[in-house]
Amino acid sequence: xxxxxxxxxxxxxxxxxxxxxxxxxxxxxxxxxxxxxxxxxxxxxxxxxxxxxxxxxxxxxxxxxxxxxxxxxxxxxxxxxxxxxxxxxxxxxxxxxxxxxxxxxxxxxxxxxxxxxxxxxxxxxxxxxxxxxxxxxxxxxxxxxxxxxxxxxxxxxxxxxxxxxxxxxxxxxxxxxxxxxxxxxxxxxxxxxxxxxxxxxxxxxxxxxxxxxxxxxxxxxxxxxxxxxxxxxxxxxxxxxxxxxxxxxxxxxxxxxxxxxxxxxxxxxxxxxxxxxxxxxxxxxxxxxxxxxxxxxxxxxxxxxxxxxxxxxxxxxxxxxxxxxxxxxxxxxxxxxxxxxxxxxxxxxxxxxxxxxxxxxxxxxxxxxxxxxxxxxxxxxxxxxxxxxxxxxxxxxxxxxxxxxxxxxxxxxxxxxxxxxxxxxxxxxxxxxxxxxxxxx
Amino acid sequence: xxxxxxxxxxxxxxxxxxxxxxxxxxxxxxxxxxxxxxxxxxxxxxxxxxxxxxxxxxxxxxxxxxxxxxxxxxxxxxxxxxxxxxxxxxxxxxxxxxxxxxxxxxxxxxxxxxxxxxxxxxxxxxxxxxxxxxxxxxxxxxxxxxxxxxxxxxxxxxxxxxxxxxxxxxxxxxxxxxxxxxxxxxxxxxxxxxxxxxxxxxxxxxxxxxxxxxxxxxxxxxxxxxxxxxxxxxxxxxxxxxxxxxxxxxxxxxxxxxxxxxxxxxxxxxxxxxxxxxxxxxxxxxxxxxxxxxxxxxxxxxxxxxxxxxxxxxxxxxxxxxxxxxxxxxxxxxxxxxxxxxxxxxxxxxxxxxxxxxxxxxxxxxxxxxxxxxxxxxxxxxxxxxxxxxxxxxxxxxxxxxxxxxxxxxxxxxxxxxxxxxxxxxxxxxxxxxxxxxxxx
Numbered sequence: 001x002x003x004x005x006x007x008x009x010x011x012x013x014x015x016x017x018x019x020x021x022x023x024x025x026x027x028x029x030x031x032x033x034x035x036x037x038x039x040x041x042x043x044x045x046x047x048x049x050x051x052x053x054x055x056x057x058x059x060x061x062x063x064x065x066x067x068x069x070x071x072x073x074x075x076x077x078x079x080x081x082x083x084x085x086x087x088x089x090x091x092x093x094x095x096x097x098x099x100x101x102x103x104x105x106x107x108x109x110x111x112x113x114x115x116x117x118x119x120x121x122x123x124x125x126x127x128x129x130x131x132x133x134x135x136x137x138x139x140x141x142x143x144x145x146x147x148x149x150x151x152x153x154x155x156x157x158x159x160x161x162x163x164x165x166x167x168x169x170x171x172x173x174x175x176x177x178x179x180x181x182x183x184x185x186x187x188x189x190x191x192x193x194x195x196x197x198x199x200x201x202x203x204x205x206x207x208x209x210x211x212x213x214x215x216x217x218x219x220x221x222x223x224x225x226x227x228x229x230x231x232x233x234x235x236x237x238x239x240x241x242x243x244x245x246x247x248x249x250x251x252x253x254x255x256x257x258x259x260x261x262x263x264x265x266x267x268x269x270x271x272x273x274x275x276x277x278x279x280x281x282x283x284x285x286x287x288x289x290x291x292x293x294x295x296x297x298x299x300x301x302x303x304x305x306x307x308x309x310x311x312x313x314x315x316x317x318x319x320x321x322x323x324x325x326x327x328x329x330x331x332x333x334x335x336x337x338x339x340x341x342x343x344x345x346x347x348x349x350x351x352x353x354x355x356x357x358x359x360x361x362x363x364x365x366x367x368x369x370x371x372x373x374x375x376x377x378x379x380x381x382x383x384x385x386x387x388x389x390x391x392x393x394x395x396x397x398x399x400x401x402x403x404x405x406x407x408x409x410x411x412x413x414x415x416x417x418x419x420x421x422x423x424x425x426x427x428x429x430x431x432x433x434x435x436x437x438x439x440x441x
Numbered sequence: 442x443x444x445x446x447x448x449x450x451x452x453x454x455x456x457x458x459x460x461x462x463x464x465x466x467x468x469x470x471x472x473x474x475x476x477x478x479x480x481x482x483x484x485x486x487x488x489x490x491x492x493x494x495x496x497x498x499x500x501x502x503x504x505x506x507x508x509x510x511x512x513x514x515x516x517x518x519x520x521x522x523x524x525x526x527x528x529x530x531x532x533x534x535x536x537x538x539x540x541x542x543x544x545x546x547x548x549x550x551x552x553x554x555x556x557x558x559x560x561x562x563x564x565x566x567x568x569x570x571x572x573x574x575x576x577x578x579x580x581x582x583x584x585x586x587x588x589x590x591x592x593x594x595x596x597x598x599x600x601x602x603x604x605x606x607x608x609x610x611x612x613x614x615x616x617x618x619x620x621x622x623x624x625x626x627x628x629x630x631x632x633x634x635x636x637x638x639x640x641x642x643x644x645x646x647x648x649x650x651x652x653x654x655x656x657x658x659x660x661x662x663x664x665x666x667x668x669x670x671x672x673x674x675x676x677x678x679x680x681x682x683x684x685x686x687x688x689x690x691x692x693x694x695x696x697x698x699x700x701x702x703x704x705x706x707x708x709x710x711x712x713x714x715x716x717x718x719x720x721x722x723x724x725x726x727x728x729x730x731x732x733x734x735x736x737x738x739x740x741x742x743x744x745x746x747x748x749x750x751x752x753x754x755x756x757x758x759x760x761x762x763x764x765x766x767x768x769x770x771x772x773x774x775x776x777x778x779x780x781x782x783x784x785x786x787x788x789x790x791x792x793x794x795x796x797x798x799x800x801x802x803x804x805x806x807x808x809x810x811x812x813x814x815x816x817x818x819x820x821x822x823x824x825x826x827x828x829x830x831x832x833x834x835x836x837x838x839x840x841x842x843x844x845x846x847x848x849x850x851x852x853x854x855x856x857x858x859x860x861x862x863x864x865x866x867x868x869x870x871x872x873x874x875x876x877x878x879x880x881x882x
Contacts, residue, residue: 068805068844071868089805092845095869111844113747113759113803134750136822159752175755177801183753209806306554309575311600312624314616318554327840332773334808360618362554364509364530365650367775381577399768402838403509403552404533427512428536 004254005342008388009349012045012297018350020300020386023413027302027346030418031384034411037303037321038424039395043414045298046078053248053293056265058272061286064108066246067093069291069392070299074412074421076100079294085128087246087289091118094127104128108243108289110157110204112177116140123150129241131157131204133179138191138198145197154192155241157204158182158227160220179206182227189234202239202284203228210249210292212256214264220244222271225281232280241285248293252389253339259293292392299391301326301408302346305383306362315357317379322361322368325408327398329370329387330361340371342388351377359385363403401427445695446783449829450790453486453738459791461741461827464854468743468787471859472825475852478744478762479865480836484519484855486739491523494689494734497706499713502727505549507687508534510732510833511740515853515862517541520735526569528687528730532559535568545569549684549730551598551645553618557581564591570682572598572645574620579632579639586638595633596684598645599623599668601661620647623668630675643680643725644669651690651733653697655705661685663712666722673721682726689734693830694780700734733833740832742767742849743787746824747803756798758820763802763809766849768839770811770828771802781812783829792818800826804844842868 013021020027023042030040053063064085067076071093076086077100086097089111097107109122110131122130123144132138132154145152157179173182180188192198205224211217221244228242251258275281303319310316323330331338343359345351355378359371370387387394400407410422454462461468464483471481494504505526508517512534517527518541527538530552538548550563551572563571564585573579573595586593598620614623621629633639646665652658662685669683692699716722744760751757764771772779784800786792796819800812811828828835841848851863 071842071845090803090844090846092847092868095867096845099869111803111805112757112801113761115747115761115803134748136748136750173753175752175757175799176807177750177752177757177759177799178805178807181752306556307575307577309577309618311616311618311622312614316553316616316618318618320554320556327768327773332768332775334773336777358616358618360553362531362552362556364552364619366617366619397840397843399838399840401512401841403531404512404537405531406533426536427533428540 004251005344005388008297008342009344012048013042015349018348020344020346020349022300023418024416025413025418027300027386028384030411030413031302031304033418034409034420035424036384037301037319037325037408038411039299039301039390039408040411040413041075041299041391043078043298043412046075046294047082049294049297050079050082050084052261053288053290056261056268057288058268058286060272060284061288064287064289065294066289066291067097068396070295070394070396071096072410072422073100074410074419075295076102080106085287085289091121094122094125098125116144119144120148123148123152129153129155129201131155131243132188132192133157135188135191138188138195142195142197151197151199153199153201155201155204155243156180156185156188156192157206158185159206160223160227162223176206179204185227185231186234189231193235200235202241202243203231204243205245207245207247209247211247212249212251212259214260214267217247217264218267218271220247221268225271225275228284229280238280238282238284240283241287243287243289246288246290246292248288248290250292250296250389252341254342296389296392299394301329301387301390301394303385305379305381305385308379308381315355317357317359317385319359319361319370319385321405321408322363322370323398324361324363324368324400324402324405325398326370326387326390326394328393329390330368332367333393333397338369338372340374341390343371343374344386344388345377345379346384346386348377348383353377355379362405404428445692446785446829449738449783450785453489454483456790459789461785461787461790463741464859465857466854466859468741468827469825471852471854472743472745474859475850475861476865477825478742478760478766478849479852480740480742480831480849481852481854482516482740482832484739484853487516487519487735488523490735490738491520491525493702494729494731497702497709498729499709499727501713501725502729505728505730506735507730507732508538509837511736511835511837512537513851513863514541515851515860516736517543526728532562535563535566539566557585560585561589564589564593570594570596570642572596572684573629573633574598576629576632579629579636583636583638592638592640594640594642596642596645596682597621597626597629597633598647599626600647601664601668603664617647620645626668626672627675630672634676641676643682643684644672645684646686648686648688650688652688653690653692653700655701655708658688658705659708659712661688662709666712666716669725670721679721679723680725682728684728684730687729687731687733689729689731691733691737691830693782695783737830737833740835742770742828742831742835744826746820746822746826749820749822756796758798758800758826760800760802760811760826762846762849763804763811764839765802765804765809765841765843765846766839767811767828767831767835769834770831771809773808774834774838779810779813781815782831784812784815785827785829786818786820787825787827789818789824794818796820803846845869
């Protein structure tokens with residue numbers, strides 16, 4: 001087992017007789033009951049992460065869950081029940097949010113390239129706030145509102161003029177399709193303020209992703225406050241909302257450390273303490289919208305070892321699921337260097353790691369490699385394999401149809417009670433009846 | 442427009458008034474009728490590619506289409522109607538092949554990690570041939586056959602001891618999860634020959650992918666014949682079938698050249714002429730199973746320019762579809778260096794290219810970049826954008842659910858007649874009725 005996997009087992013899940021527990025249920029029992037491959041989620045871990053984040057954030061902060069990380073209905077319902085808002089990035093996610101019972105007022109819509117059709121749907125259904133990403137979008141929303149006789153709450157998404165990097169701020173952000181460059185913010189602000197159909201709520205800072213250094217986050221938040229202050233001096237009244245985006249990371253590889261929330265808490269307390277009674281921020285609500293941070297650690301991908309073979313001295317474990325269900329773990333989702341996700345043989349947590357193996361999925365392509373040269377206990381066919389940190393950007397971002405295997409079901413486990421929340425799905429319709437003779441004698 | 446895109450327009454599709462034609466229909470008319478984003482396929486290009494391949498192959502060769510490249514029912518039906526077999530890599534693909542009307546005898550099943558459940562399904566439904574990839578699989582198929590009272594036609598997939606590289610053969614192939622190492626072939630062969638439930642049909646050579654050099658292919662085929670000859674000397678009778686796999690490439694980037702089929706034809710004629718009356722190959726059928734080569738050039742991904750913005754001097758075209766529909770074009774499917782697929786503004790083929798832009802999709806992630814620094818005619822919102830070479834490993838290998846946009850429909854165009862063959866799909870169920878008050882006044 002890799003170090004990070006072991007520490008996640010200890011910190012988040014626990015074990016019994018060398019076997020992983022998920023929400024108090026043995027992983028092997030879940031695999032037996034629901035079949036493999038599948039994704040399992042532990043409700044307690046969602047709670048732990050949200051509680052820890054809320055503890056670290058100053059007063060006046062509100063949390064929205066970023067739906068794109070994992071749009072499973074069970075997860076959306078959970079965060080709604082925890083009084084989170086939802087941040088969406090498409091009309092499809094808007095529908096999913098409503099299906100989960102979200103009040104549309106609690107939904108924020110960000111993302112480049114919103115279409116007219118998408119904007120019409122969300123505006124007709126009372127969305128809470130739309131984050132404007134370009135001049136075109138400001139004009140487009142105004143036009144649609146006039147047509148529908150609606151008024152839109154809008155914020156402007158700002159692409160900061162400085163970029164967070166290694167704890168320091170580098171001046172001169174990069175070109176990006178997201179948000180409005182800080183340098184040209186005034187033009188869009190003017191458009192928004194002059195359009196009676198648009199109700200200006202505040203700004204949303206486009207920040208990075210997968211940030212594990214509290215200093216970078218705090219610097220971004222401080223910079224965001226500066227941008228907000230300049231907007232306030234322009235509009236002459238405090239903003240309703242300043243949204244600092246997501247970007248809070250979780251460790252995926254053994255060299256990465258968890259985000260230090262104690263340090264983050266202290267630093268944010270200092271920054272936001274300074275502005276507590278500042279009239280520029282009187283009544284302003286602050287917002288973060290993490291996805292990965294809230295959902296990533298709660299999910300595990302389970303697959304079974306279906307074959308073991310040695311080719312030219314290298315041992316391969318062949319699982320019954322692979323990159324079709326977990327593209328990120330195969331290194332094909334933005335990684336330039338393929339690194340191994342935290343993983344383990346879930347029924348052999350007590351057995352010493354002794355074999356260096358490659359772990360691959362069942363797809364007929366060399367891309368379907370989940371781990372290279374990982375050290376595991378000696379494996380047997382039938383062993384249960386698990387990939388940790390798989391609650392976000394795992395199933396959601398995978399080419400589920402590639403090679404037409406069944407889609408993996410999702411199982412929600414809440415303190416000993418497991419529930420199937422997404423059924424296994426097949427990539428074909430009804431089989432033709434008796435269309436061909438069977439050769440079975 | 443990039444050079445390769447222009448040459449594909451000329452060679453395969455044609456244009457009218459500066460607008461691309463697909464099967465004789467204007468691309469803009471297809472986009473208007475079916476909406477964007479979508480995939481369009483030109484039947485004539487499928488025919489051209491299959492005809493060209495069959496012309497290049499010696500007698501006694503049979504072609505099977507590799508379903509994983511694109512399992513669209515329309516495409517499977519087309520290749521079945523052209524007297525091709527189908528090569529599948531999962532039970533899901535088996536079902537899709539049967540749905541398309543394929544005789545199960547014409548189906549070959551290859552791929553590592555076939556599960557017991559998959560093998561039971563195909564064996565109960567009279568599959569033509571299973572390619573054995575490991576000792577475990579040989580034993581597993583034998584057991585299932587005994588249980589079902591069936592007999593299986595099997596071939597052994599061989600991982601050659603030499604590797605094709607740059608036109609030369611390198612001795613000492615790599616470790617791989619695919620097939621049985623040539624060096625240890627005898628062990629599996631022994632198992633297969635001794636098991637009365639297994640009917641040994643021949644061998645299947647695991648070869649490379651995306652090969653554009655005829656010399657490499659011919660060397661592989663020659664090596665394969667050598668392996669086959671050794672097996673024949675072991676079994677004492679000619680093989681029913683020698684399968685040379687797929688691996689025939691198509692050009693994706695401007696520095697790549699089309700596979701020279703004239704050269705391939707000449708070289709194969711020489712190699713296979715030598716063995717024409719060789720008793721070791723008396724009655725042997727030869728097989729190739731391309732996917733990309735047959736389907737890749739016939740498909741184009743259509744998306745519309747939904748926004749245009751400039752960030753810090755860089756112009757971005759934001760489309761209504763992106764990596765969620767075409768992961769390969771975003772560089773996140775095995776590429777180490779992001780290169781631009783052949784692409785064009787399909788309604789401005791006559792307009793000189795003059796602007797260097799980045800082309801991105803609508804997803805709220807920097808990974809959703811389809812082209813960096815591509816030179817195109819000056820674009821306007823509403824322009825129709827096309828990515829060529831998108832008939833294989835495009836829609837099929839993409840994370841269609843990522844950010845919950847609708848899945849792209851597929852349109853089949855056959856000499857002026859367009860047909861919707863796969864409908865647009867949404868990632869949500871029924872919307873709750875009146876669950877929330879609309880803000881529209």
